[in-house]
Amino acid sequence: AQTVTQSQPEMSVQEAETVTLSCTYDTSESDYYLFWYKQPPSRQMILVIRQEAYKQQNATENRFSVNFQKAAKSFSLKISDSQLGDAAMYFCAYRSKNAGNMLTFGGGTRLMVKP
Amino acid sequence: DAGVIQSPRHEVTEMGQEVTLRCKPISGHDYLFWYRQTMMRGLELLIYFNNNVPIDDSGMPEDRFSAKMPNASFSTLKIQPSEPRDSAVYFCASRKGGSGNTIYFGEGSWLTVV
Secondary structure, three states: OOEEEOOOOEEEEEOOOOEEEOOEEEOOOOOEEEEEEEEOOOOOOEEEEEEEOOOOOOOEEOOEEEEEEOOOOEEEEEEOOOOHHHOEEEEEEEEEOOOOOOEEEOOOEEEEEEO | OOOOEEEOOEEEEOOOOOEEEEEEOOOOOOEEEEEEEEOOOEEEEEEEEEOOEEEEOOOOOOOOEEEEEEEOOEEEEEEOOOOHHHOEEEEEEEEOOOOOOOOEEOOOEEEEEO
C-alpha cells in the first residue's frame, strides 16, 4: 500500500518570502500522480498543483512549483512571494495510475504567513 | 463550469438521528467519491462510484453508513443512526474518466453529532 508522509506539522513564512513544504511517499509503482491540495479555514479542498510521475519536468503554477525527485520519492512544494491568502493546511496526495482511484493523503502541513 | 456542489454545508444533529448528505458532481464526470476528514484519521476514502455503480466501499466504517447514486448528477451519503464519533467534514469529489484526470472536491459538509 502507498503511504504519504508530511514531516512538518506546521510551517511559518514571512509575507513575500519563499517557503518549501516537504512530502515523501512510498510506492512500488513506477507510474502515478502526485498532487498538492490547499485547505483554507473554509475547509474546501483546492487543487494547487499536480505532477505526473513519468514527466521529469517539475510542474509550475504561477507562484507554486514542485521539486519532484522520483528516485528519492520526494515531492516538495515551493511557494514564492508568499501572500497572506496562502495561509492554509496543505496536503500532499498520491494516486496510482493503474490501480484504482483512491487518493492517499499525507497528514497535512499548516502554513502560517506573517505580515 | 460549476464545481462539485454539496449540501448541507453545516449540520448539527442529535445522536440517533438520521443524517443525509447530498452531492452533485461536476457535469460530465463519471467518478464520484465520498471522503471523510477528522483530526484523528485525516482524510479517508469512504466509497466511490463509476458510472453510478459503487466500485469500492471498503472504507465505509460500518452498516450505519450507506451511499447511493441514483443518477449521474446526484449522490447521497446517509448515516442512520448517527453517533458523536461520526462528527467530521464529509467531502464529495468527482473526476472525469481517463487515468490522468484530477479529482475535484466540493466544499464539504461539516457534521456535528451531539
